[in-house]
Every structure is written in structure tokens, then in C-alpha cells.
Amino acid sequence: MSDEPxxxxxxxxxxxxxxxxxxxxIGGRWLTDWALRLAVVIVAFWLLARIGSALWVGILPILLxxxxxxxxxxxxxxxxxxxxxxxxxxxxxxxxxLGIVAGVIALIAPSIVEQSVKLADQTSVAISEVQDWLxxxxxxxxxxxxxxxxxxxxxxxxxxxxxIANGVFTGVSAVGSMVITLVLVLxxxxxxxxxxxRFLPFVRRIVGRNAxxxxxxxxxxxxxxxxxxxxxxxxxxxxxxVFIGLALVLLGxxxxxxxxxxxxxxxxxxxxxxxxxGALAVxxxxxxxxxxxxxxxLVVIILVQQLESxxxxxxxxxxxxxxxxxVVLLGVAAGSTLFGIIGAFLAVPVAAxxxxxxxxxxxxxxxxxxxxxxxxxxxxxxxxxxxAFLGELSSSRFAPLRRGGSALxxxxxxxRGGPASSSPRGAGATARRTxxxxxxxxxxxxxxxxxxxxxxxxxxxxxxxxxxxAPTIGSRLRRFFARxxxx
Numbered sequence: 496m497s498d499e500p501x502x503x504x505x506x507x508x509x510x511x512x513x514x515x516x517x518x519x520x521i522g523g524r525w526l527t528d529w530a531l532r533l534a535v536v537i538v539a540f541w542l543l544a545r546i547g548s549a550l551w552v553g554i555l556p557i558l559l560x561x562x563x564x565x566x567x568x569x570x571x572x573x574x575x576x577x578x579x580x581x582x583x584x585x586x587x588x589x590x591x592x593l594g595i596v597a598g599v600i601a602l603i604a605p606s607i608v609e610q611s612v613k614l615a616d617q618t619s620v621a622i623s624e625v626q627d628w629l630x631x632x633x634x635x636x637x638x639x640x641x642x643x644x645x646x647x648x649x650x651x652x653x654x655x656x657x658x659i660a661n662g663v664f665t666g667v668s669a670v671g672s673m674v675i676t677l678v679l680v681l682x683x684x685x686x687x688x689x690x691x692x693r694f695l696p697f698v699r700r701i702v703g704r705n706a707x708x709x710x711x712x713x714x715x716x717x718x719x720x721x722x723x724x725x726x727x728x729x730x731x732x733x734x735x736x737v738f739i740g741l742a743l744v745l746l747g748x749x750x751x752x753x754x755x756x757x758x759x760x761x762x763x764x765x766x767x768x769x770x771x772x773g774a775l776a777v778x779x780x781x782x783x784x785x786x787x788x789x790x791x792x793l794v795v796i797i798l799v800q801q802l803e804s805x806x807x808x809x810x811x812x813x814x815x816x817x818x819x820x821x822v823v824l825l826g827v828a829a830g831s832t833l834f835g836i837i838g839a840f841l842a843v844p845v846a847a848x849x850x851x852x853x854x855x856x857x858x859x860x861x862x863x864x865x866x867x868x869x870x871x872x873x874x875x876x877x878x879x880x881x882x883a884f885l886g887e888l889s890s891s892r893f894a895p896l897r898r899g900g901s902a903l904x905x906x907x908x909x910x911r912g913g914p915a916s917s918s919p920r921g922a923g924a925t926a927r928r929t930x931x932x933x934x935x936x937x938x939x940x941x942x943x944x945x946x947x948x949x950x951x952x953x954x955x956x957x958x959x960x961x962x963x964x965a966p967t968i969g970s971r972l973r974r975f976f977a978r979x980x981x982x
Contacts, residue, residue: 560683565722585689610749712879732762742795862886
């Protein structure tokens, strides 16, 4: 036996292990980076909300005018195509809409005035019946107790007379603000439907070609989504109003036509509006016609709502907005909490536009990751088609990541950064650790001296190559414009 000390056996993997603290530090740095980004986004949204609240008086007419413009743009465009000047076509659309609204109000106003007096008398009779029911069994409430409750209500109203007066003045000022808002909406709508086609070129000139192409596609999709939502919601609300209004007329419920119009208007606030209008109709039927009529009205409303939710909404609204009912309900709740009835009305269109933006961002990411191609996407504008094609071309920058992931899954690439090799030691292990590949003078992988002639070619096939897209960009652009020059 030799007296020389035997060297300790070392493992190939000693220098391949990573300390846990390094991995924890990487994860913590990733977490703090994204937490900081999220905090910046939240602060930005908070600032936008504060600015929006301060400028709400000016923002509200713009939003309402955009929504009204989506409804009036189709007839205006039809008149322009028939040769009518843009200004005259826009003015005709607005005046015709105002004429229709004024005509409907003129038709139902006399019946509302007449039946309101009758309903007030019936309400007094209903209150007396409720008092008689409270006096009888099983409650057996005495008249003194009822009188004391009425006196408390009267004293409460007298004590809060100042608050009621302030509320009346607030209501008067709110009516004046509504009139001003209505005038602004009409003026803005006129200019939007008259000069609307000039807006997108103006945006492209301001923000530049690259951002302008993205904004053109997003704004065009948002416009189509808003128009589809308003038109389909109007159709659904019209069906609800017609069926419920006919049922109320046949049952002899007072204010039937007024309730039908309220049902139509409330239909533009999904879920919540239909429930509120239905509850009002059932309450009036209960007061004016009794319990039996109220139950029949309730059954009719439930049947109409089932028709809407199971037939009309899946066929029409899903194509227009493509929003989950939970998103719609949460949006209406948030909008009504922040801005009242107007917020509830605007919540769903705003949520639909935000969904359009998020879907567009997702499409751009999918193009660059190679999950989809430009041919898989349905662009609305020529700018959108060009942007999708350029996004597909730019995905070549991420080709090494995709090919590396595929090679890793198929076993052609070692997780430690190099090509997989069957040799556990020596130069093969070093290549696995460092990711280096020996090459010859002409750039091909160099095979060992004892390797077979075909081993170098197989090694080259195992290593993911990065393609150079430059020679093909010109030809692909020519093919793209040749396909879309007739659009």
C-alpha cells in the first residue's frame, strides 16, 4: 500500500448546485419589483379618479354624447351616402330623435295626468284598508297606537323641514344642471356624428404612426362594441316594454304606458334596472287592483325576464359585449355607488370598453409569443391588420426562448444551460454547465476524435438555432399588402 494520501472523490455536480439564499433573493426581488409596479398603477388610477371627479361636469356630457352618437351614426351615414351634406344629415338625425321623444311624451302625458289622480284616490283607499287590517286579528292594534305613530311621523317631518327645503332647492339646481347637460350632449353629438371620421386621422398625426395604429384599432373596436351594446340593449328593452306594457293594459293597471316606458329606459341598466321597474309595476298593481292582479303582473314579469335571460341575451348581448354576468353586476354596483343612476347606466359600456383594451393587449402578447398568427386575429381596420402582421414579425426576437423551452421539454437541452449529452464527465459535462459548444473554423459544431462522421450534424440539430428574419421581411410585407390592397 502506498503512503501517499488518496485524493477525495469529487462530484461533477458540486459546482452546479445553487445556494438557497440566492434563489430566495431572486424570488424576493421579483416580488418587490411587481409590488412596486402594482403600487404605481394603483396610485395612477387613484389620481385619474380624483381628476375625473373634479372634471365630472365636463366628462359626463362627452360620455353621453359618444353613446348617443353610436345610435345616430348609422342613419346619419346612410343619409350622407345618399348625397345629403354631413351637417344637414347630422342635424336631421338629432331633430328626428327629439321629435320621436317629444311625440311619445305627448301621447302618454294626458293619460298620466288623468290616472295619477285616480291612483292617488286608490292609494288613500289602500291605506285605509291597511289600517283596518292592522286593527283586526291577529295584530289587534288600537287606534291610539296608530295615531301615535302618525303623530311621530308628522313631528319628524316638521323637525326636518329645513333639510326637506334644502333638498327641494338641490333638486331644482339638479334639474337646471340636467338641462345644461342635455344641451351640451346635443351639441357634442352633432359635432361627433358630423366630424367623427376626421378624429382617427387626427389622433394618428398627434401620437405618431406606431401608437396611432394601435389606437386606431382599439378605438374602432370600442366604437363597434358601444354601438352593438346600445342597439342590442335597446332591442331587448323594447321587447320587455312591449310584453309587460301589454299585460298591464289588459289587466287595467293604472299608468300602464308610463310603466312600459320606465321599463324600456330601465333596461339600459342591466339586471338592476329590470328588477326595479318590475317592482314598481307590481307595487302599483297591488295598490290599484289588488293582490290577485299584482301576482299576475309578477308572473308576467318573471316570464319576460326568463325570455330575456335565456333567449335574447345569449343570442344578442353575448356577441355585443362578451362580458360575464358577474362582471356586469359588479360594474353596475360600483357605478351606482360612485355616481348614482348615471354611473349605473355608464358602468356596463365602460366595462365593455376596458374589456376590449385588455383583449387587444392579450392579442399583442400572443402574437409576440408565437401562440397565434396575424391570420388568426379578426382585425377591424387596415391599421389593425398591419399591426398584427408586424407583431407576428417581431415575435422572432423571442424565438430563442420558445425554442429553448421546447428543447428543454423534449430533452434536447439540459436545464443547466447547454445541449443534452450522454457523456457524464469531461468536455460534455463542461458544455452542459457552460452552454458552450466547440466549433470548427466554418462555425459548425466540432465532433470528438472518436465520434462518428454524422455526430457533428446531429449535435448541430440538437442545439436550437436563432433564425434571421431579415431576408424574409420584404417578401412577407409585399405579400401582406397584396392580400389587403382591395380591402
